[in-house]
Amino acid sequence: MEAISYDRPSVIALLRKHGIAPTHQRLEIAQVLFGRCHHLSADQVLAKVNESQAETSKATVYNTLNLFRDLGLIREVIVDPKRVLYDPNTEPHHHLYNVDTGEITDIDAGALSVSGLPELPTGMVTEGVDIIVRVRASEASLG
Amino acid sequence: MEAISYDRPSVIALLRKHGIAPTHQRLEIAQVLFGRCHHLSADQVLAKVNESQAETSKATVYNTLNLFRDLGLIREVIVDPKRVLYDPNTEPHHHLYNVDTGEITDIDAGALSVSGLPELPTGMVTEGVDIIVRVRASEASLG
């Protein structure tokens, strides 16, 4: 397991290691993603990056998110039918999804095991197993 | 476990049992959904319903899918970031998702068990656990 540092030089090194140029926009986006543990949507990334001053366009945010995803630097989380979220945590883990608030929490995959998965059809390989625990506030707690 | 019959009188009875009027459009949509085992998108339902002649509008298809979902007659499958799919199988089960083709196959939940899920925060209850096995054709099988 490889810890990702969030300071600028480390991010620059990380991008170079993956063969992509560490442009100003990519660094800004990387820092927004890695600088917090939240799961962010493309729109949220765009807003954060341009918070103090306009830095990047919508197209660049989408380009960069897809690039980072292809390089394995971030993961897509498909849980909310309205939008894709991006997860800076690339360690094996699953998600707890609050259907009322939209809030997402990580579940470490270490403690968790799944048994009884069926054989895959010949010629197929598993790319990943996503587990989503959908939760909501109980009736009692809404009193 | 309760088997759902797909003939018109049974569907009418089912809708009435849930307190909703068995309108022409709802019956058409129900038959499209229950008459095959596929996972359909709203657009596909719309197309099927209007295959031979125009029967229902887009708005009605969306209204009805949401209604059926709220009543528990169908389930949303959130796997493809582009669209929600609707699953007429309401028995406990999970999904195999072919990331290349978009094809979805059911995995019976009976054979499957998950252990090591964390305690929920106080006041939260689980609404469901979705497991999605993402698969693709192996390199070898691509010749």
Place this chain on the structure above:
DNA sequence: GAGCAGATTAGACAAAGTCCAAAGATTGAA
């Protein structure tokens, strides 16, 4: 600095889904 490859951009575009006010269908009661 010239040339070049790659990156960024605005804005047009596409698709999924929601919303609304008007029109249509259903139903129970008389």
Place this chain on the structure above:
DNA sequence: TTCAATCTTTGGACTTTGTCTAATCTGCTC
């Protein structure tokens, strides 16, 4: 059967998420 009340359906405008493109910009090498 008819009526009125209620519920449904509808077209179309609208919103949101995401993609695409052609033009511009940047940074690098020579």
